[in-house]
Amino acid sequence: MDAGRALPPSLLELDTYLLSRIGKAARARFGDRLATRGLRLWHMAVLAALADFGPHAQRELADRLGIHPSDVAKIVDDLESAEWAERTRDPADRRRFSVCITKPGRGTLRALHKEARQVREELLAPLTPDERTQLTGLLHRVFDHLHPETVVD
Numbered sequence: 001m002d003a004g005r006a007l008p009p010s011l012l013e014l015d016t017y018l019l020s021r022i023g024k025a026a027r028a029r030f031g032d033r034l035a036t037r038g039l040r041l042w043h044m045a046v047l048a049a050l051a052d053f054g055p056h057a058q059r060e061l062a063d064r065l066g067i068h069p070s071d072v073a074k075i076v077d078d079l080e081s082a083e084w085a086e087r088t089r090d091p092a093d094r095r096r097f098s099v100c101i102t103k104p105g106r107g108t109l110r111a112l113h114k115e116a117r118q119v120r121e122e123l124l125a126p127l128t129p130d131e132r133t134q135l136t137g138l139l140h141r142v143f144d145h146l147h148p149e150t151v152v153d
Contacts, residue, residue, distance in 0.1 A: 026123055033115045037108075039078075042067060046075050047109045050085060050101035057096050084108050 011017045027041070034040060045065050050056060053064070058076060062069040076099050079085035084105030090096040101109070124132050144150070 022123070026119065029122065030116060030119045033119065034112070037112075039112075042071070042075050043079060044109070044112050046072070046079060046099075047084060047101055047105055047112070050099060051106060051109055055088075055098045055100040057090060057098055059096075061099065079105065082108075 031041065034044065042065070045067075046061060049061060049064055056064070058072050059069055061067070061076075062072040065072075067075070076085060076087065080087060082104075083102055085099055085101055087097040087099050090098045124135070127135065
């Protein structure tokens with residue numbers, strides 16, 4: 001690194017700074033890959049929620065993912081336009097729409113997971129397989145600590 005771009009050593013001693021920079025790089029690299037498909041991370045999050053938990057009302061998706069309901073509506077519009085999700089009337093409440101993932105949506109989600117794994121491989125290239133496993137475990141522990149409401153029993 002050239003001296004004009006060297007980072008202050010006191011910053012590099014801060015785990016919070018390192019996590020922030022690594023997270024920013026991960027999000028940018030994965031975001032670039034999603035953008036080639038005209039997608040953002042929230043599109044993938046909605047597809048994943050639908051694949052993992054089944055059909056949802058839009059309001060439930062917003063609550064589950066922590067997204068503003070108007071943003072969920074736009075995301076679902078995008079997914080529906082691409083035929084990766086579809087809205088149907090909720091049989092229990094005809095005023096509500098239920099959103100579900102389609103077969104092409106599941107295929108797209110598999111492709112996005114593959115892209116995510118490729119980004120992970122790039123980012124974690126300096127680590128051995130055992131170190132990657134350890135890092136994943138540690139990240140899950142920290143995430144669970146920060147977001148106890150998301151822990152699955």
